[in-house]
Amino acid sequence: MGEKVLMKGNEALAAAAVRAGCRFYFGYPITPQTELAAYMSKIMPKVGGTFLQAESEISAINMLYGAAAAGARAMTSSSSPGVSLKGEGISYMAGADLPGVIVNVERGGPGLGSIQPSQQDYWQATRAMGHGDFFQIVYAPNTVQEMADMIFTAFEKADEYLTPVMILADGLLGQMMEPVELPDEIGELPEKPWATTGTKGKREHNIANSLYLQSNELEAKLLERAKRYEIILDKEQQSEGFMLDDAEIVLVAFGASSRIARSAVVKAREEGIKVGLLRPITLWPFPAKALEATLGTAKAYLSVEMNMGQMVDDVRLVVGKDVPVEHFGRTGGIIPTPDEVLEAIRSLNAKVGE
Amino acid sequence: MNMQSIRGEIPSVLKELPSVVVVFGHYGVGKTNFSLNLAYDLAAEGRQVTLVDLDIVNPYFRSSDHAAALEAAGIRLLCPQSANTALDAPMLNVAIDSAIEEARSEEGHVCIIDAGGDDVGATALGRFSKLIKQGEHAVLYVVNALRELTKQPQEAADLLPEMEYTSHLRATHVVNNTHLMDATDESVVKRGIEFAEEVARILDVPLLCTAVPLACEAGSLSLLTPAAQQLKESIDSAKLTCANCYFVSIYVKKPWD
Numbered sequence A: 001m002g003e004k005v006l007m008k009g010n011e012a013l014a015a016a017a018v019r020a021g022c023r024f025y026f027g028y029p030i031t032p033q034t035e036l037a038a039y040m041s042k043i044m045p046k047v048g049g050t051f052l053q054a055e056s057e058i059s060a061i062n063m064l065y066g067a068a069a070a071g072a073r074a075m076t077s078s079s080s081p082g083v084s085l086k087g088e089g090i091s092y093m094a095g096a097d098l099p100g101v102i103v104n105v106e107r108g109g110p111g112l113g114s115i116q117p118s119q120q121d122y123w124q125a126t127r128a129m130g131h132g133d134f135f136q137i138v139y140a141p142n143t144v145q146e147m148a149d150m151i152f153t154a155f156e157k158a159d160e161y162l163t164p165v166m167i168l169a170d171g172l173l174g175q176m177m178e179p180v181e182l183p184d185e186i187g188e189l190p191e192k193p194w195a196t197t198g199t200k201g202k203r204e205h206n207i208a209n210s211l212y213l214q215s216n217e218l219e220a221k222l223l224e225r226a227k228r229y230e231i232i233l234d235k236e237q238q239s240e241g242f243m244l245d246d247a248e249i250v251l252v253a254f255g256a257s258s259r260i261a262r263s264a265v266v267k268a269r270e271e272g273i274k275v276g277l278l279r280p281i282t283l284w285p286f287p288a289k290a291l292e293a294t295l296g297t298a299k300a301y302l303s304v305e306m307n308m309g310q311m312v313d314d315v316r317l318v319v320g321k322d323v324p325v326e327h328f329g330r331t332g333g334i335i336p337t338p339d340e341v342l343e344a345i346r347s348l349n350a351k352v353g354e
Numbered sequence B: 001m002n003m004q005s006i007r008g009e010i011p012s013v014l015k016e017l018p019s020v021v022v023v024f025g026h027y028g029v030g031k032t033n034f035s036l037n038l039a040y041d042l043a044a045e046g047r048q049v050t051l052v053d054l055d056i057v058n059p060y061f062r063s064s065d066h067a068a069a070l071e072a073a074g075i076r077l078l079c080p081q082s083a084n085t086a087l088d089a090p091m092l093n094v095a096i097d098s099a100i101e102e103a104r105s106e107e108g109h110v111c112i113i114d115a116g117g118d119d120v121g122a123t124a125l126g127r128f129s130k131l132i133k134q135g136e137h138a139v140l141y142v143v144n145a146l147r148e149l150t151k152q153p154q155e156a157a158d159l160l161p162e163m164e165y166t167s168h169l170r171a172t173h174v175v176n177n178t179h180l181m182d183a184t185d186e187s188v189v190k191r192g193i194e195f196a197e198e199v200a201r202i203l204d205v206p207l208l209c210t211a212v213p214l215a216c217e218a219g220s221l222s223l224l225t226p227a228a229q230q231l232k233e234s235i236d237s238a239k240l241t242c243a244n245c246y247f248v249s250i251y252v253k254k255p256w257d
Helices: A009-019 A034-047 A057-069 A080-095 A122-126 A144-161 A171-175 A215-235 A255-270 A288-292 A311-319 A338-352 B003-007 B031-044 B063-072 B096-105 B118-133 B153-167 B186-203 B226-236
Strands: A004-008 A024-027 A050-053 A074-078 A100-106 A137-139 A164-170 A177-181 A239-242 A249-252 A275-280 A282-284 A300-305 A325-329 B020-025 B048-054 B076-078 B109-115 B138-143 B173-176 B207-214 B245-249
Touching: A004 A009, A004 A144, A009 A034, A009 A100, A009 A144, A009 A164, A009 A171, A024 A034, A024 A057, A034 A050, A034 A171, A057 A074, A057 A080, A057 A100, A074 A080, A080 A100, A080 A122, A080 A164, A100 A144, A100 A171, A122 A164, A122 A282, A122 A311, A137 A144, A144 A164, A144 A177, A144 A215, A164 A171, A164 A255, A171 A255, A239 A288, A249 A255, A249 A311, A249 A338, A255 A275, A255 A300, A255 A338, A288 A311, A300 A311, A300 A338, A311 A325, A325 A338, B003 B245, B020 B031, B020 B096, B020 B118, B020 B153, B031 B048, B031 B063, B031 B109, B031 B138, B031 B207, B031 B245, B048 B063, B048 B096, B048 B118, B063 B076, B076 B096, B096 B109, B096 B118, B109 B118, B118 B153, B138 B153, B138 B186, B153 B186, B173 B186, B186 B207, B186 B226, B207 B226, B226 B245
Parallel strands: A024 A050, A024 A074, A074 A100, A100 A164, A137 A164, A249 A275, A249 A300, A300 A325, B020 B109, B020 B138, B048 B076, B048 B109, B138 B173, B173 B207, B207 B245
Antiparallel strands: A004 A177, A137 A282, A239 A275
């Protein structure tokens, strides 16, 4: 680790990716993630890497497929509407078991929506990134430091499980400045014996492919992949708890809204309300185990999101029907204030408190 | 008691700035926070201040976010009609020319132009450069030793010619705005001064002042954090020599601050 510098979230994602061994970046400009591409355009020539502004988001994701198949650490990034365009390519990558990192710096939607921050792509990232039975690991940083650190984890997990990995950020995280200590440059990269690097006449062909001419072969592949998903679900859940020990009201929030929720929790505690915060760091796998651990004290849950209520579904799946689960959100590019969240905590407390 | 009285007098070099002040520099060095402080402080000195938000590059964290507070302080804000909307378009306010002329002709008026980052952001200045150069003006090149791509004085110096080229303006002063937000301490300030002096030497442009941010406790406009209190004391007691030290507030904040 070096010294602290000031960086925007978008810049930190780019700078850390290069230090994690990423030498191929393919992208297309879109607010609010453009600084990431701009940074890559400056740095890649200096480190012998490739920055390529593709003609579209669809081209960029297919370039990522190609680079990943050839064994490179590669990345693409966009914001919500652009990420929708990448859906097909991500499905193909999952189908061919290719590792790669996709960054989504979310903005308001649907459609062109807004250039302001949102968390409206939770369902897309965790459930419906593309067609077919597949998942991608999804990380949700909430500081610029975490954005830098998580890019390392993202590349590592992509290579380990042979899957696309998404960093789900939002316009606020991408645009804001914070002090950050960039991780050291990575040493050795993992061997990729499956990569299409040329047989040199010495081995069988490696093929990156998602097409199966026999249905039973495809089913067998899907079953094999599902076993990997089971391992991910078991081993890769990450979350952070804050004031949860005696929490009767448990807030669940990720990314930028977790920073707001945390401020609200501190204020509510000053009023004597027993409230805590569970922050999912991985959105898929959702940190079900950590959430289950809060059931002992919890009388109610409040999912705080910058959307109309998406992650709240995952909270309900874990919590079940016995304890009330509510959602508080602002959406369409509006960021909730800590006071608004505090008010939601107060009214939930009035409802369930003795 | 408000933040202004805690921060104390603003350096006389800032009070003596000409009536047209351009602020430009690398992305994220803190141009907007510096411009806001200058606008509020000159207004408090009794000046009639117009703040121009000329950022055509980035729709986030800009002067226009502070429209209500600026208006309350009697400061006129000229921003693109698209500011604070979801329209990401490079628009300029039509009243900028007349604001520059007015600042020149009316006693006590000052026009501060907060440009977007890098040469791209400085491009929007080109349109007004002729008018700006017709009279007295200052062009402040803001630097920050802790921005990742301009940590070396030479790197910061190398960016200026590109900005001067696109803006058709020459920097008249360097402004040192080295900080680590609320983690700014003595060593950060010290390092910033050495850095900015070296940038000024390379460019042969004088160093105007060193901005030192004083963070307040969450939700307060007047209660300094212990770290900020300590920083202010060490500069006040000259443990830390800082020529033309300008204590500034942190106006550019995040929703949870």
